[in-house]
Amino acid sequence: MSYRNTIYSILLTVLTLCQYPNWAFGQEKPVSDTFFLAKKKGILGKIGKSISVSGDIPITADSGVLKNEESFAVFKGKTIRHIFIQKPGFNGTVNDTSKFFNNFFNDIGNRLHPNTSDKIIKKNLFFKESDTLYPALVADNERFLRDISYLQDAKILVRQNDEFIDQVDVIVVCKDVFPVGGSADLGSAKTLNFEINDDNLVGTGDRVALANLIDLDRTPKYGLSAQYLKRNIKGSFIDLSIVYSNINPAFNSGRRDETVIYIKADLPLVSPYRKWTGSYETALRFTSNRYLNDSVFESDFKYRYRVFDGWLGYNIGAKKHLSNAEINKRLKYLLSIRGIYRRYESIPKYYQTNYSSDYSNLATVLSALTVFEQNYYHTNYIYGFGRNEDVPEGFSMSLIGGWTNRNDISRPYLGFDYQRNYFTRKKNYLNYILRFGGYYGNQRLEDLSFLTAIETFTRLRKLGNSKWLIRHFLSGSLTEQINTRLNDPLRLSSIYGIPDFNNVNSKISFRATANCESVFYNTWKFVGFNFAPFGFANLSYLKESGIPIVKGDLYTALGIGVRTRNENLVFGTMELRASYYPRTINNMPVWNITFNTALQYKYNSSLVKRPDFVTVN
Template sequence: MGIWLLLLLCAAVRSNAQNDTSARRQNDTLDHQSKRSLININDIFHQAMNSISRNPGDTIDESKLLLAKSEEAYYRYAGRYVRHIIIAQLGFEKKLSDTTSFLVTAGTKIYNHLHVNTRDWVIRDNMFIKEGEEVNPYEIADNERYLRTLDFIQDVRILLKPVKGHRDSVDLIVVSKDLFTITGSIDASGVQNVKATGADANFLGMGQRLQFSTLWAQNRNPAVGFEALYRKQSIARTFINATIAYSQINNGRIDGREQEDAYYFQLDRPLVSPYSHFAGGLLVSHNQSVNVYHKPDSIFYDYAYNIYDGWLGYNIGSKLLPHGQTPISARNRIFIATRYYNIHYEKPPFQIGDSYDPIYNSKKAVLGSVTFFRQDFYKTQYIYGFGTTEDLPYGYSVTGTAGWTKQLNLERPYLGVNANRYIASGAGEFYQFFAQGGGYYNQGASQDAILLLGGSIFSRLFEFDRLKMRQYFRFSYTRMYNRVTNAPLRINNQYGLNDWGPDSVMGDRRINVYTELVLFTNYRVLGFRMAPFVYGNAVMMTPEQQPIGKSDIYTGFGGGIRTNNQNLIFGTVELKAMYFPRTAYGQKEFRVTLNSNIRFRYPSNYVQAPDVVQYNNNNYVF
């Protein structure tokens, strides 16, 4: 009921917004009428798709399967100049893979009625290509990919059209398709605990997110808590994103042990292209645990802390502008960055006291890093998505990090390295290999040292009539040395058994192997595509300070089905059943989970903030 009320409210707001802005849209139409008359979107689109597509025998939704280098379609226009930038948007009844195809259903009619299209100026605020500039195939491909990362955009194509009578000029057409950005969810644990969330990720089509959540619990005092969030994308065309939020129902530090009152302000600017100069971020947060569930004082973690975290980096070589099929070395970059963070506990939990704890200790650090990278992309499909365009990198990234850290009264220098190699084959296989290592130095010896090695592979896409299948494989090896302040290696993460419940298995050596087979079907239920899958997972954990012969092996097997509606911002829904032949304390042999709003997306950031090696969570792996 709540989500329908939200939809009706947004429809009313949309109607008012359309009336208020109709004059502006008419002016925009007049301003671009002469430009739009120069193009035929369908003709240009089909020419572009023909130049970058493979496997014409594809029989599912897309007329052809994408598998091409992102910059490939723009080589022929290198050296020309951009005369006009024209924005064209598709409705929900059209497919970006074939603009002449229509799918008119009750759902698409509702989406089109309730949805406010992204304003043209919002698209322009996220463009780093400008009119009058020379065509750089790589930079245009970067901009197209960046637009696809916006959480209110389903897919984008940038097309170039030669200008008649001006052989040195082209018009640049941005063809985009929105997601239906009104979303909501209800999470009920019986009748005594209900959480409801409603959001619009593109409120009024202006690249801003509004989100509200409320939690009601019978044993909570007060019974109702709420949180609110506002986020603006690319403020004034700076590519700086701003977020402000307040919550009375925030989960506690990492482990979610306590519920918190929290508020924070965040700025972030990604490195949107190898031709961008700066990237950075800022986070200011205050958090305080609140005993809303009336726990005894002996077990309630009563604490308050502040977070101050800022970083800034500069991209050396960003002014290099290759023309045409320039040698790939022209894309090599060096990125230097520095970071300061301070997690200060005004009131630490008495249960921790002065002992070392990776979560509840005050920490501060000054870190610097140098990253050598070259990263280009293939456009493809059916990796995590259900047919929309996905961008997978090929190239390399090597980062060296050094700095000073303090935890409680322990001050230590830190040194680490993170190397990644990305490979894409012409047959549609994608590989990643990584090596990470780091540690602290104190009293003449290394402490809390980590070695993490591994890789992952996506097989080529196999096609069987109206079905598609892809195999995924991942492996990793993690070793910890001389642990002093850090947490031990855990099993319940993507370097172990990700579906394991309570984390009762720990150690200092971990070996993981995982494989998954996904079948993408053409079946739809109310617009939702179906993808059944099966998987197998095995982990060897060695208890701390024990020889490898004392290791234990844990396995997990299972399968399920994922479903997604490509028009909705609501993420993938996954129903999964698991079997664990060997269990530990608190872990059941069989487990069934239903997870909603899962965000499957390949991480495509060029650079990260300087950081220490993260070995119990996954920031870099497919």
Template sequence: MATYYQPYQGKIIRHITYRQFDFDRSFADTATSINYFGTNILNHLHTRSRSWVIRNNMFVHEGMPLNANTIADNERYLRSLNFIRDARILVRPVAANSDSVDLLVITKDLFSLTGEIHDLSTTKQYISVSDVNFLGLGQSISGAIVNDKNRKPNVGTDLKYTKYNLFNSFTSLGVEYTDVGHNIYTHQQNEHGFYINADRPLFSQYASYYWSLHLSDVESEPNYGTFSVDDSTFYKYHYKMFDATFGYNIGAVKSRYSTKIPLRKVISLRYYNYDFLQSPQQFYDRYVEMLNGRQALLAQFTLFKQQFYKTNYVLGFGTTEDIPYGFNISFTSGWYKLKDLSRPYVGVDANRYLYSNKGDIAQFFLRTGGYFKGGLQDATVLLGSSFYSRLLLWNNVKIRQFMRLSYTGQFSTFAAEPLRINNAFGLENFRQDSVQGNQRLTLRSQTIFFGPGKVFGFAYAPFLTGDLSYLKATQKSIDHSPFYYSIGGGLRVRNENLVFGTIELKGVFLPRKIAGENRFKIGISTNLRFRYNSSYVSPPALLEYNGDVSNDIF
């Protein structure tokens, strides 16, 4: 990605100019407008990003010597902003023998206004509206309202505001209030909460530090059923959360003008406390992490040597995607307490990213961790590999093949949650959480066909999918047969000029009959986000083996 800038390494950046384009402009030919049904209406609703908003998200400035890797980092960072579809930083030589260059920064907006309508029936209605770049000022607002006759009170709301890059510090600050949050256990909309989130990521490998602070006060209320806290189907909880992280990038400033990609070393410290003032009585004698008080003090040492390669048609429909290559390995240790169970913890999270000259993409991953109390307890190993084939062409159809093979094993189990297959390391669209085990082996395959042309600005991609899992059952599992599999397919559509996510129509068939699980499933999902984590460093965390919330794995 930095190759384009290397001939200008060390030259002084004389001037930086900015050009912003609306969502309806072609990035390949900015003189050409993208016209389809409704474009004129959307244009009247859209406000272009202000030039100073883009300028404030630059960490390359006039008067600095040009560093190829820093500019490549800055271009990628601009593309990662929620309201930017694509970005380029172009070099304009001043003269043949000049020691200076000019930069041209080009960005293209997303149409930032979006909304959703769910459950539009006679008994329940859900409507939400959001703008991720309100007034073009680099700020997000959103609001949702629920009207449910089976709920007391019938009407509930969710309000959220986020300011990106507060005071040019690369820190995002967000506040949210909701009384229609989803219950941790039942997923009913009876959770009331107030949240404050501040995040400054390691936005560049040359940034000196990163930090985050998250605060919340969350409580479930009996808005459904008998509307009583004594209802056995109501899971009452109330907790306050404090979560703070700080990380320091050793030697970042000294290597800022190096022509080589150095080995980065980052030390991080994190403390969090989920203080449960009240836990569900249904779990008073069990160690259930998400429904009990817990706190941790974790230290992490991260080594990474990583760049990003620009490509497309991996998770998107043609927009520029930044694929990591290199390696990233983190060593974590510290102390963790769940209810009255207090133990030291150690863990490793290692990733190797490969990108071939022909466009094949691969990731090898290893996660392992465990606790110590009178010996090793709750040890887990998760390892595997993900693979995206090179982009294949057949009659104007672009094809990618995706495969992931993963193995997970638990040892010396004491209080850890069992392995399940209703997550990224199991079967897609499998919902049953009573299928449990202590060893899991899963092969996932998906073939994606990106169709030619667009319909009203929407690109489309039919796909076929198949999953096979082996799960060594525990005594608590409802099904003791070890093999589970599913086959299916569907259609994804997306207009990548809109901030609204992918729409997916999907059908899945489970050949085996499993208690509590439908064998045939057909559904439509909206506003899906297919995006991997492009951050260099994640906060210290315990091993995650029943999911991939941070999107560290392809």
């Protein structure tokens, strides 16, 4: 178990401890002081009152989901006269900027954390003054702002201009999180790993991070990792990331003996009405013997390779839709091409005569034609704790083709990727995936991969007259590989299997998985934190190649846990999870207790991806 404590975030947790839920959602309810210091006089009383307030978050279970662009539709076609930036401050909320409860600690919090400058916020807008207002474009921009990691939440308001009936004013309301954080991982009595980072460097939107490792069993005993991320260079929406690390976990052992030098430039498709998307990355990765004797290291773990990976996509007709006022036509066509080059300069001696796809050289050119249509709806209580969350509705269909050379074996590749997601009339959400692909070699189809998956989460419901809400998450998948030659076998430890399980040491060609999870959300805060207990069950059935379908093996996992998050702080949702495995393999313990702070807390809403092979693990 690892224990991670956010350095500056702990300070802000003490300083803000944190939010007054009654002002946060515009509810003027009497304060309920339950903390013993709240009854004290003087400074102790002020401290107690500021950290003991608990209140209700409004329940939106019956209001369902709202289409993002609906609130802007009445202003379609009008001219944007002025753009104003409004920040509710550390103790405010984007949903109601008129109500604040200033207190001793919130004042300190406002002074300590830097606000993102108005210039940076405007640089992240898709429109400017004197532009025509298109509801879908403004809605896309609102979603994009909410996805920025150093903003807790964002909302765009449009108001009729008092002087001119054909003009409007736009107010961009955005709330920063406290960006400075850190972590510490005491892995053992001989190991300490700690990091400090700033996700919004002096209000510029850039990120810097420095990680340090002290390991008494390692040579040398100290190592470091440094990252600099420059976001949205000159308003181009291009992000540039530079990383150096000599403490990276090696992919073949997990030990921190890999050195990586990494540069990546990324241009996401921030809106369906942008013309270009793509990325380029180059990296050098190699292991150094920091833990073992030379013979074992040379035989099993030494590697060095370089990788170049770039892709470019063109959104056909993106500008035409805007200029011809076809903004409501959400069907788009993306033409993309990708090149990959990976070259191993050294590999472990054992694998010089025994093939493993992990150490294979690769040269690939892939192209894809993608047809996609996407709208966004905002709701809450999916990964967040009452904050605005954007969920996509639409479809994406890609035909991928190209040529690949893996370990001097050249073959053409053809693949298909389809994804459909939508809300039902009962406001349940469904996401369906269908993928298949394969190669042609030795005068036959080979390395064929097939995956179909479905996931759903139910409508948010209130438990009686309590302050609790419940949502159920269900998913299932079927995966199969045929005529395997160079591909890796299917894994049990996979997002389409049971991720926390050790892998089965066999050639698995078929996998069926079912998962369910019930999450209980509270609508009150305890010293600034929301809590969400949950229970889960996972089931995965594996079958080796060449045996009957009924001769496979069944693996299960059962468990409970709790997640918590303070929406004011930059670090992610924290999760304490206890898992029970009725059947174990490879000396796994029956019980596993983990504490994780790297959880996703925003719904992955991207339907557009780079051309790629079918991903089944």
